[in-house]
Amino acid sequence: MGEPLLRLEGVWKRFGRDWVLRDVGLSLFPGEVVALLGPNGVGKTTLLRVAATLTRPQRGEVELFGRPARAVEAERAELLFLANPPAFYRHLTGEENLRSALFMGGRGVSAEEVAGALSWAGLPPARPVAAYSSGMRKRLALARIRLMGPRLLLLDEPETALDEAGRELLRQVIAAARERGGVLLATHDREFAGAVADREVVLS
Amino acid sequence: MRRVLALALRDLKLELRGKAGLFSALFFLGVVLLILGFALGPEREDLRRAAPGVLWVALAFAGSLLAGRAWAVEVENDTLDDLLLTPGSREWIYWGKFLFLWVLLLAVSVVLLVLVAGMFYLPLERGPAILLTLVLGATGYAAVATFYAGLVVRLSTAQLVLPILVFSVVVPVVLAAVRATTGLAGGAEIAEVVPWWKLLLVFDVIYLTASSLLFPFVIEG
Numbered sequence: 001m002g003e004p005l006l007r008l009e010g011v012w013k014r015f016g017r018d019w020v021l022r023d024v025g026l027s028l029f030p031g032e033v034v035a036l037l038g039p040n041g042v043g044k045t046t047l048l049r050v051a052a053t054l055t056r057p058q059r060g061e062v063e064l065f066g067r068p069a070r071a072v073e074a075e076r077a078e079l080l081f082l083a084n085p086p087a088f089y090r091h092l093t094g095e096e097n098l099r100s101a102l103f104m105g106g107r108g109v110s111a112e113e114v115a116g117a118l119s120w121a122g123l124p125p126a127r128p129v130a131a132y133s134s135g136m137r138k139r140l141a142l143a144r145i146r147l148m149g150p151r152l153l154l155l156d157e158p159e160t161a162l163d164e165a166g167r168e169l170l171r172q173v174i175a176a177a178r179e180r181g182g183v184l185l186a187t188h189d190r191e192f193a194g195a196v197a198d199r200e201v202v203l204s
Numbered sequence: 205m206r207r208v209l210a211l212a213l214r215d216l217k218l219e220l221r222g223k224a225g226l227f228s229a230l231f232f233l234g235v236v237l238l239i240l241g242f243a244l245g246p247e248r249e250d251l252r253r254a255a256p257g258v259l260w261v262a263l264a265f266a267g268s269l270l271a272g273r274a275w276a277v278e279v280e281n282d283t284l285d286d287l288l289l290t291p292g293s294r295e296w297i298y299w300g301k302f303l304f305l306w307v308l309l310l311a312v313s314v315v316l317l318v319l320v321a322g323m324f325y326l327p328l329e330r331g332p333a334i335l336l337t338l339v340l341g342a343t344g345y346a347a348v349a350t351f352y353a354g355l356v357v358r359l360s361t362a363q364l365v366l367p368i369l370v371f372s373v374v375v376p377v378v379l380a381a382v383r384a385t386t387g388l389a390g391g392a393e394i395a396e397v398v399p400w401w402k403l404l405l406v407f408d409v410i411y412l413t414a415s416s417l418l419f420p421f422v423i424e425g
Binding site: 049052053054056073074075076077079080081083087088089090091092100101103104105106 | 207210211214217218221222277280281282283285286287288289290291292293424
């Protein structure tokens, strides 16, 4: 299977006195889609944030692309974390948000590519994100993933707020990400997880 | 460098579209100037003597309102994580945020200079030299404010803590800037003001260097 894109070993994470993650281990290999399942508060989002290098665990090892998470800098261009709900600048339009995110992420894309991704997602380019519904914001996040093309995609409850057409776009994005690398997604929807994931990991 | 400029320009665009931060600072400036104007009385010479102090008191207070704006846009939009996940070392984020706040402070400084000249008879014959003092002072202020605003960005009490942290470090800059402005307004030779400019420059270099080097460590969650 080759070297894992993501490897967590013996990860412990606490907030205050409460341990949210206790001795968690997980590997994600190229070509894999892994679903994280478990009830609310079990630490799925925290695990994704640890994997995304956004939160440091108190104990344990985290490796991305074969390197310790602390040493990862340029490789963050190959990583994309989609939070729930996805975050965008409300006073910028969908197009401006995408262009800004891509530029900051070191990806050079043309105006046509951005317009194409917005059209693919069924979004108006000139409307401020403040006027988007939550489903439209999710679609904008999918357009961003499509344009950035990360090797490692981390998704937190990606299916929420999406209608059936939006879920189809999500399935396309996940399939494309699997071709490039791997996907780790947290979800409560077992049916969705069963449809898109190769493996399920249940946190308890 | 292109990412630094792009980040600063994007934040300026958001600030102008959002309006809240900049307009509340300008409104606050107007109120401060009016109160000080009434308190100091109608005598032209009294107002003129107080003008350098008024200039910097108003700028320091308005600066404390603007200090958090560099990071407020990320907090308001929940976009801090996305910014931290951009590739490469994180110093460039500090420089982009610094540039944004610096431009914002300079814009406010220019408005303030005109208002103080009109209301407090600050002589504008030395306008370029006073402007240079404002640039040097705003640089030190923005350097410290950007750093501390990043440090406390995740705290719920950030708005309360930030002015205390910033003022405790930035006092030498404000004092040197007041002395330089007082000298210029009082008709002192440029040579007498140069030591204050040098002092401001030294503080600016120290604050910018230390802040940009330490920033990647303090911004991590």
